[in-house]
Amino acid sequence: AAGVIQSPRHLIKEKRETATLKCYPIPRHDTVYWYQQGPGQDPQFLISFYEKMQSDKGSIPDRFSAQQFSDYHSELNMSSLELGDSALYFCASSSTGFTDTQYFGPGTRLTVL
């Protein structure tokens, strides 16, 4: 069965640079979620989109923005990167009309030097 695809899987950036993380949900899933997991921590909700509209927002820094496109893929844009942004970023997807369980992608490991 198709799973959530995230790219890139690993990303190394310098402080103050920008990064773009991409997420391709499971086919026919209409909701996308982004989570951030720091080292040794639990995943923290950042933002979600339902049918291309922002549906909820968590503790996402103003330096981050995200959107969901017409093909339902989503991108998380991160600017002015800080050392503390180093983390594992997960995308999850679900379907309101079928199964609303959130299935997670493999994650993007971002390292800020």
Place this chain on the structure above:
Amino acid sequence: AQKVTQAQTEISVVEKEDVTLDCVYETRDTTYYLFWYKQPPSGELVFLIRRNSFDEQNEISGRYSWNFQKSTSSFNFTITASQVVDSAVYFCALSEEGNYGGATNKLIFGTGTLLAVQP
């Protein structure tokens, strides 16, 4: 406020032992959803089970079983005859009913329990 507590930070067992991971939750909603996810050393988050607040029936799937008790706000997870491949961090999570119905709301995770199964 929503909160998930996993009091056990680390558990170490020897292969073939049974082990129970505890999860206690707090929510004001009457409709909510509980989940368990497994995070092996490779890092991905693997869905294990979902339970809604109206279904207190316990579930068994192979060596895994879950005990949901609304009276104590607990959703505990038992692995029978543990194996080395069970070594991972296990997260319990809570989702209140989403704006569009169902479990489409954000997940609130507990801090996780690191299970180490020794051969």
